[in-house]
Amino acid sequence: MQGETLLYLTDEQLRQGAEAMFFAYRGFTADPDRILASLSYGRAHHRALHFIHGAPGTTVNNLLTTLGVTKQSLNRVLRTLIGDGLVESRVGRVDKRERHLYLTPEGEALERELSEVQRARLRAAFRDAGPEAVAGFRRVLEAMMDPEMRRQYERLREGRG
Amino acid sequence: MQGETLLYLTDEQLRQGAEAMFFAYRGFTADPDRILASLSYGRAHHRALHFIHGAPGTTVNNLLTTLGVTKQSLNRVLRTLIGDGLVESRVGRVDKRERHLYLTPEGEALERELSEVQRARLRAAFRDAGPEAVAGFRRVLEAMMDPEMRRQYERLREGRG
DNA sequence: TTGGAATGTCAACAAGACTGACATAAAATC
DNA sequence: GATTTTATGTCAGTCTTGTTGACATTCCAA
Numbered sequence A, B: 001m002q003g004e005t006l007l008y009l010t011d012e013q014l015r016q017g018a019e020a021m022f023f024a025y026r027g028f029t030a031d032p033d034r035i036l037a038s039l040s041y042g043r044a045h046h047r048a049l050h051f052i053h054g055a056p057g058t059t060v061n062n063l064l065t066t067l068g069v070t071k072q073s074l075n076r077v078l079r080t081l082i083g084d085g086l087v088e089s090r091v092g093r094v095d096k097r098e099r100h101l102y103l104t105p106e107g108e109a110l111e112r113e114l115s116e117v118q119r120a121r122l123r124a125a126f127r128d129a130g131p132e133a134v135a136g137f138r139r140v141l142e143a144m145m146d147p148e149m150r151r152q153y154e155r156l157r158e159g160r161g
Numbered sequence C: 001t002t003g004g005a006a007t008g009t010c011a012a013c014a015a016g017a018c019t020g021a022c023a024t025a026a027a028a029t030c
Numbered sequence D: 001g002a003t004t005t006t007a008t009g010t011c012a013g014t015c016t017t018g019t020t021g022a023c024a025t026t027c028c029a030a
Helices: A011-038 A043-054 A060-067 A071-083 A105-129 A131-144 A147-160 B011-038 B043-054 B060-067 B071-083 B105-129 B131-144 B147-159
Strands: A087-091 A099-103 B087-091 B099-103
Touching: A011 A043, A011 A105, A011 B011, A011 B043, A011 B105, A011 B131, A011 B147, A043 A060, A043 A071, A043 A087, A043 A099, A043 A105, A043 A147, A043 B011, A060 A071, A060 A099, A060 A147, A071 A087, A099 A105, A105 A131, A105 B011, A105 B131, A131 B011, A131 B105, A131 B131, A147 B011, B011 B043, B011 B105, B043 B060, B043 B071, B043 B087, B043 B099, B043 B105, B043 B147, B060 B071, B060 B099, B060 B147, B071 B087, B099 B105, B105 B131
Parallel strands: none
Antiparallel strands: A087 A099, B087 B099
16 A cells, blocks of 8 residues: 555546545535426526526526526526526617526525525535545545636626625 | 645645646546547547457446446447447346457457557656655545445456456 | 246336536627 | 518428337256
8 A cells, every 4th residue: 555645646536536526516416406396497407506606697698608508598597486486587778689697586585495405505514524635525526627627617606706 | 835745635735636647637538549539439439449358248237237338239239339349238148138248359450459548648747746656646536436446446456457 | 737926028107317408698809 | 663581380300218028048946
């Protein structure tokens, strides 16, 4: 057995890292998924609610580049959310081609419910692992993103200060 | 602005952690996805190859609890992999109801190709972030899993020594 | 030996991703 | 002013991958 500083880049360690990502992501989505299933929504609806909440007034185009899906796919989700009164779509004032998206109070309520169960799990995990582990966690995740996604991620962070 | 040790559990920090998971997971799967798409396979095929590689001779039942899908869903994926000659299914010798799953040489080759691009990204991320960050990353991910998944994850690790 | 439990297969269906084609309205450009 | 580009929405069709239901086979225990 070699020392930790040499060992951490072996294929076996990398394989374990991949499996950790797989299982952790399942845990990460499990709690919101349960709520969504009871409302016959899916993860796509959650993601839309999440990013509209985080960037109110965002356009459809912004949202679909953030989510990395096609407009047809996003549109189906948005149509149900708007139809169910969770999202409001307002015609742009300066550019009337654009639709600006906002959560209604009902939309905010569901977003809060979903994000709260997800935050609860993250909070517990962060508390268990400790602050230094959390810093490392963040550093590795950021290094794992595509450069384009990292830019989006940082833009979202800056947008909220 | 408060100190890091207090700040790390605020809702904003947790929200950023959630977004980091979202974007990082997309990066994590992006490279294998490209190869899979060119073969008209999906992530489900990758996962099956990965876990059969890691536990040769595993049964269908084992595999579906590991993957967290229904047997019917897994069966469709296995059927194509078996039909394409990447996986071999052998009737159990002691219990003939069971099918034991193995990768053929072709299956091993594809698994290696997929896992290699994924490992390459992880390797780069781990190198960028440094060993302490990697340890923290692993600690947080493990804390994020459901207890049941964590047991499976640890069992897989032990199985490979 | 008979009936239940476990294992796996096939069929049909739904969610949600995709592409391609097309329509509309507004903005930008020539 | 005419044309092109941009932003969005919609329809139709396909694919992956999840679901449930029905069923066959095998094992085991009453």
